[in-house]
Amino acid sequence: xxxxxxxxxxxxxxxxxxxxxxxxxxxxxxxxxxxxxxxxxxxxxxxxxxxxxxxxxxxxxxxxxxxxxxxxxxxxxxxxxxxxxxxxxxxxxxxxxxxxxxxxxxxxxxxxxxxxxxxxxxxxxxxxxxxxxxxxxxxxxxxxxxxxxxxxxxxxxxxxxxxxxxxxxxxxxxxxxxxxxxxxxxxxxxxxxxxxxxxxxxxxxxxxxxxxxxxxxxxxxxxxxxxxxxxxxxxxxxxxxxxxxxxxxxxxxxxxxxxxxxxxxxxxxxxxxxxxxxxxxxxxxxxxxxxxxxxxxxxxxxxxxxxxxxxxxxxxxxxxxxxxxxxxxxxxxxxxxxxxxxxxxxxxxxxxxxxxxxxxxxxxxxxxxxxxxxx
Ligand SMILES: [Zn+2]
Numbered sequence: 085x086x087x088x089x090x091x092x093x094x095x096x097x098x099x100x101x102x103x104x105x106x107x108x109x110x111x112x113x114x115x116x117x118x119x120x121x122x123x124x125x126x127x128x129x130x131x132x133x134x135x136x137x138x139x140x141x142x143x144x145x146x147x148x149x150x151x152x153x154x155x156x157x158x159x160x161x162x163x164x165x166x167x168x169x170x171x172x173x174x175x176x177x178x179x180x181x182x183x184x185x186x187x188x189x190x191x192x193x194x195x196x197x198x199x200x201x202x203x204x205x206x207x208x209x210x211x212x213x214x215x216x217x218x219x220x221x222x223x224x225x226x227x228x229x230x231x232x233x234x235x236x237x238x239x240x241x242x243x244x245x246x247x248x249x250x251x252x253x254x255x256x257x258x259x260x261x262x263x264x265x266x267x268x269x270x271x272x273x274x275x276x277x278x279x280x281x282x283x284x285x286x287x288x289x290x291x292x293x294x295x296x297x298x299x300x301x302x303x304x305x306x307x308x309x310x311x312x313x314x315x316x317x318x319x320x321x322x323x324x325x326x327x328x329x330x331x332x333x334x335x336x337x338x339x340x341x342x343x344x345x346x347x348x349x350x351x352x353x354x355x356x357x358x359x360x361x362x363x364x365x366x367x368x369x370x371x372x373x374x375x376x377x378x379x380x381x382x383x384x385x386x387x388x389x390x391x392x393x394x395x396x397x398x399x400x401x402x403x404x405x406x407x408x409x410x411x412x413x414x415x416x417x418x419x420x421x422x423x424x425x426x427x428x429x430x431x432x433x434x435x436x437x438x439x440x441x442x443x444x445x446x447x448x449x450x451x452x453x454x455x456x457x458x459x
Pocket of ligand 1: 379
């Protein structure tokens with residue numbers, strides 16, 4: 085079965101604006117690490133450049149008026165309406181070519197997921213995708229077109245049942261809102277609590293509505309949460325629900341901004357905890373479509389995605405530079421390219437507070453959501 089990486093140099097070279105924290109160059113850093121660690125040389129691995137999503141498909145999720153605004157903004161236009169749709173703010177700047185860039189990102193996810201759905205590939209990873217904050221009619225949190233919501237909407241209308249697992253440090257609100265009232269999509273988001281982080285939602289009591297009750301699952305975590313606490317929460321909730329739901333395909337948003345060195349958020353994950361979580365997702369997902377997402381320490385994010393790709397392909401990274409003498413891989417670059425962090429374990433009262441927060445959330449979900457799934 086094929087393992088597909090969606091990648092192009094063209095996409096990696098793009099930028100929103102020079103000082104914006106969202107950096108597609110993470111794709112290029114990932115690619116360099118995949119070569120260094122011998123993770124992109126297998127016969128069943130292929131690299132495919134993204135192609136722009138067809139305009140008609142965008143409207144399976146997004147409002148047509150919003151699509152027109154986005155297109156006009158990308159052509160240099162500006163209007164009051166754009167601001168109301170979240171376009172032209174600090175988070176979501178307006179820049180030339182933004183519509184084409186958004187179509188390319190969404191196409192990477194959409195056509196990648198088609199390969200998984202058709203059985204052509206069992207794993208596809210689009211590291212520059214994962215725009216989980218964009219709404220039907222507005223941009224939000226660096227996201228213009230919600231590649232995930234567009235793709236899952238299309239898969240559901242073709243009769244598939246999808247489980248969505250979001251480990252980005254921010255709540256996957258755009259995807260949650262898209263599927264809040266359906267039982268055909270199980271959305272699970274682990275994130276730093278909305279009490280301390282954008283977008284300020286994703287509390288455990290948001291569990292879906294109507295036929296979708298129990299099919300939206302939120303695991304908010306206290307700021308400071310480390311690998312141990314995160315893994316406890318993940319293991320308690322995610323594998324049992326996925327096993328019961330029996331999805332046709334799993335969709336994962338693998339944002340790297342939960343890392344302890346991320347400048348925009350406050351969790352304390354290391355690349356080791358992140359790697360463990362991705363391995364567990366893969367074990368529970370014979371068919372897996374994965375995207376990147378956030379991750380604003382570009383070097384640690386590239387390391388996390390390298391580990392994620394290895395885990396999804398069932399490979400062990402082998403550093404071909406170990407033992408080499410001289411050359412450019414000593415000094416800071418050696419450190420930047422190291423995949424596994426030193427272990428980090430929180431202790432004392434802060435650890436107790438994180439653990440009791442996670443225990444409370446897990447207890448709530450086991451009481452309110454598990455019975456809906458026969459658990
Ligand atoms: Zn994020």
